[in-house]
Amino acid sequence: MRHTPHFITEDVPTVKRLIRENPWATIVSHTDGGTVASHYPVILEDTADDEISIVSHVGRPDDELHxxxxxxxLVIIQGPHGYISPNWYPPEQFVPTWNHVTAHLYGTPEILSEAENFRVLSELVDHFESLMPTPVSLEIDEQAARGIAKGTVGIRLHVTHFDARLKLSQNKAPEVVRHIIDALDIDPVYGHPALADEMRRVHGDTAGQAAQEPAE
Incomplete structure (x- = not known):
């Protein structure tokens, strides 16, 4: 990503939260046959506070293509993002931008055994089904599920380094930040409450005043 020091975060817990809340990832590989990209869900593993490890799976033949x-x-995690209109700036500031939270994760994948791949697939299903009123599990028909799982390859990525950006109007004055957050909360065209929440996390007390002070 473009070198923008005031937007960079090196905070591992922040990156873990981003992965946890935005599990649909893009996997990018530079191979002998060219650049390959695929999209799969990932699960964050329990690790030490300063370590990041994710597990996922790919469908065959993506394992060979990658x-x-x-x-x-490279695994790209994309969180909330959205257009920031100059209508939300003072009149003299007329250049729009795009705010986002993004993490680029790097590492060499470990290929999981067939047994561990099935465990990860089961955890993946259970993780997302846990929010449903009547969760579905692979245990409903484990034999059939294991047959389907043979068409996938499980992977674990111990992240060796990452590049994460929280581009959330840190270069704007506090009163402008408050106007942007207000607009993201309610604008009928470009409103994005989740992005407004990310801005509140970064701007702290400055953002908290957005709900208390009327827009000028």
């Missing part, structure tokens, strides 16, 4: 396990891959 040459998984043979080189470093």
């Amino acid at each position: 040459e998984l396990g043979r080189h470093e891959v």
